[in-house]
Amino acid sequence: MPSPLFFTGCSGISLVADHHGSATGTPVLLLHGGGQTRHSWLGTAQRLAQAGYRVISVDARGHGDSAWADDGDYSADTMVGDLRCIIEQLDAAPILVGASMGGLTSMVAVGEGHTPSALALVLVDIAPRTEASGVARIITFMSANPQGFATLEEVRDAIAAYNPNRPPPKDTSGLKKNLRLGDDGRYRWHWDPRFLDYAPTKNKGETLTSIERRLAAAAKVKIPTLLVRGANSDVVSHEGAQELKVLIPHAKIVDISGAGHMIAGDRNDVFAETILSFIRDNL
Known part of the structure; x- marks a missing residue:
């Protein structure tokens, strides 16, 4: 450990x-x-x-x-x-x-x-x-679901949609370490949403x-x-x-x-x- x-x-x-x-x-x-x-x-x-x-x-x-x-x-x-x-x-x-x-x-x-x-x-x-398209895909994934997820299965499915080539985990409990559980009972990504204020705004693939x-x-x-x-x-x-x-x-x-x-x-x-x-x- x-x-x-x-x-x-x-x-x-x-x-x-x-x-x-x-x-x-x-x-x-x-x-x-x-x-x-x-x-x-x-x-x-x-x-x-x-x-x-x-x-x-x-x-x-x-x-x-x-x-x-x-x-x-x-x-x-x-x-x-x-x-x-x-x-x-x-x-x-x-x-x-x-x-x-x-x-x-x-x-x-x-x-x-x-x-x-x-x-x-x-x-x-x-x-x-x-590559601008690849960076944009990451930002789109990070920006989605601002209201969070109701279940860990929803989180799993969102990750699988972004990275379909990686088999989704059978046990979703491991996803919790990358999430925070809000007072409303919904899961959100374990990072400050204001981080996205520094996301790229140009079409050069800059971030x-x-x-x-x-x-x-x-x-x-x-x-x-x-x-x-x-x-x-x-x-x-x-x-x-x-x-x-x-x-x-x-x-x-x-x-x-x-x-x-x-x-x-x-x-x-x-x-x-x-x-x-x-x-x-x-x-």
Whole structure:
């Protein structure tokens, strides 16, 4: 079982995390995507912990059990600030593994020099340039059902409609960790709805950060970098991955067959081994 950890983000916000594995091994920070929670990394965290790493999966501000921002600030600058604060509270430089939003935050933090130190960067189905249609599909899913769900079965069906290639869970009780139960008896996603105020409003596939900022940050990343792309992803195209390779010439790119944007959930077995192989080869 993981043990709880608590960090203080920028402006003093409380951030909740799970610690798996060694207390002294090289730290691996797992940063989830928008609308997810630290629990999305469970399988990956367990495998990395088995390999001897100190694995820390963090709920971003406004997500999961971390505090909601009083001022509703979920901007890129603030997310980067939270990451900087988390790293400063560690006793060793971490490996950053970020999915979607978490990957963008990590890439910008590293490229702009806002992290005190990081050993390596793993981007999980995210690149500077993303596909507008795929990003729009995510935002549509997140924006749907503002009144919540009456049952866990309704939640299961909504997830299955978004990701029809992943078999729905037979036991729906596991979905509760990604939901909050309101006083009205309805389930809602476990994140602050104001987070969507920072959703993309242009047709460039932008979210949280502008394409210009992403490109500039990527070009300055010097640490070992891995892009893990879902072969069926509608968010990162082959062209988007190749552009990343131009910006970060030393980056390694691996496509995971049978996986879409949610790689850790679709093919965690292959995903975790890909990360371990990259770490062993580069650190």
